[in-house]
Amino acid sequence: MTIIERAGLVGAGVDRVDGPLKVTGAAHYPNDFSFPDMAYAALVRATIPAGRVSHLDTSAAERAPGVLAVLTHLNAPKLESGPPSFLRTPPPPLQDDRIRYYGQYVAVVVAGTAEQASAAARRIEIGYERAEPVLEIDDPRAERITNPWGMDANRGDAQAALGAADVVIDATYTTAENTNNPLGLFATVAAWDGDALTVHDSTQWPTQVRATLAKVFGVPEAGVRVLVPYVGGGFGAGLRVWPHVILAALAAREAGRPVKLVLTRPEMFTGIGHRPATVQRVRIGATRDGRLTAIDQESLSTVSIEGDNIEPCAAGATSAYACPNVSTRDRQVRLNIPWTSSMRAPGEAQGNFALESAVDELSYSLGLDPLELRLRNYAEVHPQYGLPWSSKALRECYEVGAERFGWSRRPARPGSMRDGDWLVGYGMAGISYFWYQAPCQARATVRGDGTAYVRSAVTDIGTGTYTVMTQLSAEFLGLDPGLVTFDLGDTSMPPGPQAGGSGLTAALGTAVHAACRNLVRAFLDTLAGDPASPLAGCGVDDVTVAGGRIHRNGEPERGESYTRILAAQGLAELSADGDSAPPRPQDAGMAPAGPFGARFVEVRVDPDLGLLRVARVVSAIDGGRILNEKLARSQIIGGTVGGIGMAMFEDTVTDPGTGRVANATFGDYLVAVNADVPDMEVTFVGEPDRYNPVGVKGVGEIGLVGMAAAIANAVYHATGRRIRSVPITIDQLLAA
Template structure:
């Protein structure tokens, strides 16, 4: 059975299959669901960053109109801890009187309307015994966690190589805390029926929510159903089971009624994670002709007092360039801050800014063009393991991007290019993104009318999963796309991983690939029951699927339709399951490659006002096989907007004395708007990747990576000022 050799459905930029539902308002997000007799919950948050709750006066709230319950650490049921695994759940809420960060939940009020719940929550009086909080990443009192994930790497003799290098670049860089800020406010609706729990939740990982709720409340997983048909954005914020989800289920169980909780925007800033701040130090050694001899990259990032966050930044330097001596070290600093968490391109966004800025500094010191320096140190094989890449078209990314951008027109001397009163700068960055793929399961069914239903308990966070999996299943089953329905967002379906890490397309697509192959095999087995069938004796390699029929390769007339096989065997439908578990590099004999890319940026700087604007962005991306060019291009464009935000606007500002987030609204937290975004040029290069059967890589996050460095490098080219901290604000340009 030939698969994806001459695809009909994958590749073209077809429109989203869920587009009509979204534009007509028919798509139902978690906040759109309700139940008769539904109650509403409101949260009460701590107003200190460290200490204890000394007094709780809930009397006024309990006697307020419509109030059904007030839960605090004094009366909340004791829950078990959640599963201990990747992106673990925070400890059960309301478990004791300790306060670990400003905004921590100290009470939840349940009432018959959201307005009454919020009004009653404001009537709760809380007294505290404050303690001195740890809020500064440089605070010597703060606990440091050396390499908690085993991601540190070292080979060669980095110190000796740096001592012997002809040229050494050494610098420190900082990146600010960023907050995910999906447009849709996170919400949870929980309903108990005995020990059976149904939850609608804004999550990127339904099966993790199910497992966590089951373990915490001591009920079987089979009795917990999590539904999330659509998510109003996530960017990593929906990867954990946050305390508000647990509190909603707790409130529903305590009151015996369905309970709904919709977070406010300020609560989103403290309740669903944020990108940690980092301080990074890098030293790069090279010969005079631009050959890298050593890289030493150290990163320190923030983490909550009881938090865990797998976000190594320095490891970026272990896979980007060919270098014989490399040391990468990460550590975390525990502070009294809300939980840090994945935000689009975790670790890579911050680490790439440092590495690619330092490479640019090295190119200037050596007098070598920044693009040429990167090409001279191109990693033909994986730098640490020496294994060949499963695919790599980064060289083509450089070539195509530079040509489309017009990099050859760049005048090397900083400050030498102008247009009127504006200083013009050209900057670039290379991207070598990490590989990630988790196990996944899927099920495919063909019904008696010849239509197909394929499903898995994953989510579509706006990236286009509904669409590309419909395209893929149609291709694999030989059906038109309007004959295929893809289902997701329901834990009654086969379990799937999180929509995160740019790994869902490979994981889910490989599972769908396996399920569809197994389904065609099941139809062959059904046909084989009739010796007179034209498919009798055929194996998968002997057949192709087109037009709703299974037929011999090269002989379309010798076959049977799905509907005909089912009818002749008296079956209403036929189903098959499939799963995907990625091979190890050792098993495959190759290094699994994530996406690669190159960013080219033109900026304009007003030297008198310090105003910075991005004039052009060209992105060339190696994303493996592209299943839908239109949606993939949208992902790169969307990620680029986020990268501009990281580079120029976004900064979650906390009061240094109290830990209160000072800009916890979209009116105060700056994000790029249409006027800040130029036209963008996106090209895809390369071909299918060898590490999975459908040849794909994820492109959901690489669109953000590289933008901060490319913009900072362009600012240096325009002004001669090297900015080593993001966001790049007016005050930094005027200094």
């Protein structure tokens, strides 16, 4: 009962258990829920990036048909700030007249229909006292924050080692702001019953929404219920409790009716966070035979005026390679922009682009194959901790990926491969993602009919949590998956962490393992006083579960079924809880390892037209134990598409004159579409991780990491032109 013992269920490409509900329209997303007598809210956003509201006339809106309430800073009640968290809630809205960014909410209108609310919102007259905004990352007026999270790192003496190195690469790399843009518009439906509040919300962290709303409105947390069985995507946008969530609850309380608030697509660009822009300087020193002697990486990233976004872009350099002298520093610059927040592979997406581009540049300076340079500096143990990894198959990722891609056929000289008018290039990148696991709780129940019900208050943002946890629960309880229901998305269930950081599968899987193990123990405990039972006196490590039965190890005939035990004890069901709290590295004697991988990319460039096409991608991934290969492959493919977007298309453009996001629609904000997605091959390597009993690592974030660097490196091999900023644009490629 301490490990996964059978191979029939876990690892198989089981179809999504929630798939039929989604394709038939039976899966209810937050926007699908309603209450009797429900009203609707519409938001009014500021049209300046900095200053104050000097004039506000809501009288025309208040007289408009169907309007129930108009709330502004002039009449909104004072609200408390949310509870402390490493993903802090923005300050409560409508608390003063200050404008901090273009798109900040300055009013909310509640009416009987969505159309009435929107029409009335347009009738509000607002005047502003403008202040000079700070909008550019290089603006000398901007406040700079040094070491904002205490994560700067040093080992050895990087500066001295750079001075003594045979070869030094010193380059600056930039990444653009990106916006998450999940397909589903974020929505909140709120209904009060006295001090009890029920909320349907597009969130990746239901328990944090519950805690925040309780604190903001001063009501008991036990009276707040947050429901989110399905989310229409998130990519990190749902990790914070955004102001519109609070406004929906506030509007419902003030109007005395349930309220639904659905963001428009332009509001999604300013209301739910975005990936910050970065400027990163990377210096790498090496010997002439390709041994790294120094890495120095410094990142400057954007953050909103009041934001606290955690995005340590340079931190990955501390563990990427076996280098004796490393210095990493992260800095932030405060701007009058909407809140920056997590977007798939936060920090690592930007930091990897800079570091892996610089390593590629070094390989050409040394005359070494880019893959060989990485292998010569492979970190067998964690370079910063000096501890063995809990698991690491990056070397195998390099070897398997290179073989499947045909890397050995790559000519060394840039610009030497052509296909008609197209220049052809091969590029690669080593990839990793930091380890993360939060505490989690789960509850498992076996009923008298032999079915099981397992649950936790987490979310499934489309990654497959419903399915893999059904598989795991069935495995741990020895049941057919068809007899197991796994449920989530309801804060009345045992609390769980956010679906983010590639940490949910390990946290929840470990909690489910503990709950199921405790449940088997509870069944055995009921038999402790029954000498006639073949299981009398057995502990949980003395038994095996299979076929709906518990039997002695190695003696399948000496056991009893769940149903018989419950019937004999006169019980309708039996339940048990389990939780997970990961050990500290120093206590475990090993460094916890996140996922690793290698990217190999072929690109084609038309230098006359400035066209760039990704022709094929091979990804070799060490994700620990793969619980469902079909879903894991889907995660890598989806992340790869996002990485293509980051490398070639996505750029959230702020107008320098007004502070307005200038491309806040799908017509103007470019994302990768079907025609941009090439043939993709994904292969998984490695062994189960030792840091949790399930042996998993998350694969949601690693799917995006490395694509930007691999594409830019391939462009250099195709053209001889080094691209140090993403997205890669036509003007950078013309006449390459």
